[in-house]
Amino acid sequence: MSNEKEDGRLEAAFEALRQDTTARAPDVHRMLDVARSDAEGAPRLAVVDGGAAHDGPGTDGMRHGSASRQRLVRFGGWVSLAAAAGAAGLLFVESGVDPADAEFEALVAAYSTDAASGAWRSPTAALLDVPGLDLGAVPSVGGVLPAGSDGGAAAGRDS
Amino acid sequence: METRLAELHAASFGWACSCCSWNEADAEDVLQTAYLKVISGRARYDGRSAFRTWLFGVIRHTAREVSRARRSQFERAKRMHLGSDAHVEKPQPTAALEAAELAEELRRALRELPDRQREVIDLVFYQEMTIREAAEVMEVSIGSARVHYDRGKKRLRALLSSESDSEEER
Numbered sequence: 664m665s666n667e668k669e670d671g672r673l674e675a676a677f678e679a680l681r682q683d684t685t686a687r688a689p690d691v692h693r694m695l696d697v698a699r700s701d702a703e704g705a706p707r708l709a710v711v712d713g714g715a716a717h718d719g720p721g722t723d724g725m726r727h728g729s730a731s732r733q734r735l736v737r738f739g740g741w742v743s744l745a746a747a748a749g750a751a752g753l754l755f756v757e758s759g760v761d762p763a764d765a766e767f768e769a770l771v772a773a774y775s776t777d778a779a780s781g782a783w784r785s786p787t788a789a790l791l792d793v794p795g796l797d798l799g800a801v802p803s804v805g806g807v808l809p810a811g812s813d814g815g816a817a818a819g820r821d822s
Numbered sequence: 823m824e825t826r827l828a829e830l831h832a833a834s835f836g837w838a839c840s841c842c843s844w845n846e847a848d849a850e851d852v853l854q855t856a857y858l859k860v861i862s863g864r865a866r867y868d869g870r871s872a873f874r875t876w877l878f879g880v881i882r883h884t885a886r887e888v889s890r891a892r893r894s895q896f897e898r899a900k901r902m903h904l905g906s907d908a909h910v911e912k913p914q915p916t917a918a919l920e921a922a923e924l925a926e927e928l929r930r931a932l933r934e935l936p937d938r939q940r941e942v943i944d945l946v947f948y949q950e951m952t953i954r955e956a957a958e959v960m961e962v963s964i965g966s967a968r969v970h971y972d973r974g975k976k977r978l979r980a981l982l983s984s985e986s987d988s989e990e991e992r
Contacts, residue, residue, distance in 0.1 A: 669979050676928045676982065677947040683925035684836045689850050691831035694857055695824055702862035 826873055827857060833949055837878050840944040841885035844929045848888070856884040871958055878945075878959045931981035939974030942967050 777783030827834070838849035838856070856877075859865040865880045867873060932940050938960065945956035957967035 672982070673947055673975070673978065676924050679921040679924040680928045681836060681948055683922055684839055685832040687846060688832050688835040689853075691828045694831075694850075694854055695827065695861070697854060698857035698861045699824075701858050 823860065823867075827860065827877070830874055830877060833874070834877060834881060836948055837944070838881050838885065840932070840940060840948065841882050842889070843933050843940075848885075852881060852885045852888050855888060856881045859884065872955070875951075875955055875958050878949075879961070882941075882959060927982065931978055934981055935974055935977060938962070938970045939977065942970045943974040943978060946971060 774783065834856075835849060835853055838853045839846055842848035842852055856865070859880060860867075860877070867876050870876075871879075932944065935943065941960050942953070942956045945951045945959060946953060949956075951959070953967050953971055954964050956971070957964045960967060962970075
């Protein structure tokens, strides 16, 4: 079957559906009246069926009230949070710098100055100063002998 | 505003039916809620699109909200549906009966379609909108609407053919 013929059949079926549905359509004036009275906030009882409530404008109003309350609570939460942050900041500024921190910073500064000038000595450096430590040093070749050493004996051994 | 709503009422009811998988009682509730939104100003027409496109968008959104909120109220809706005057069985002439059967056959087939395909097919064939207008109501791109339209039409044809075959077998 061609597409045109198929489309024609679909159109005919939809035309039948349109007529059938139009005939079943509820009365528009009644529906608009109900909508108008609901919009104006006329009291209407909520229809309860099977444990579930079908809400009328009354419950809609309540839902609106609940939403406003939620917004208010959320706003309050943010205000509290901002106030707490402000108070914490204020405390920090007023307390100034911690004395322990200041002492530590002074020690670090003193160490840095000593280390840079070569003046700093470790508290345990004295343990390394033992007698005769300087004898273990290797003399440099061709260097000048220290005064008081035996220069003649050395010359005889060389010849 | 109310005049425009009244003018579009039949088409709006058809669209609400489509949004509610052709459950007419749900469609009536959805349409009532949508009218309330429009009249109370909770939904405002800003003139950026055609009034019908905007109204159908409101109905579509309302149908989604209501279907989420009222799944458990199906039985109540069914009772309201049975109680309305529109469904009193009346003897119908043969042509009208055939048209009603064809309409019911189409409703059954439409219920089988995925939501998007059903929406675009309904907007184009039932509401006689262009695919562009349908895309606007559905809040999808025109390309996407076109894809849903092609797939939906193909599937609807297949469903209607299988329905006719089973009718003939009977």
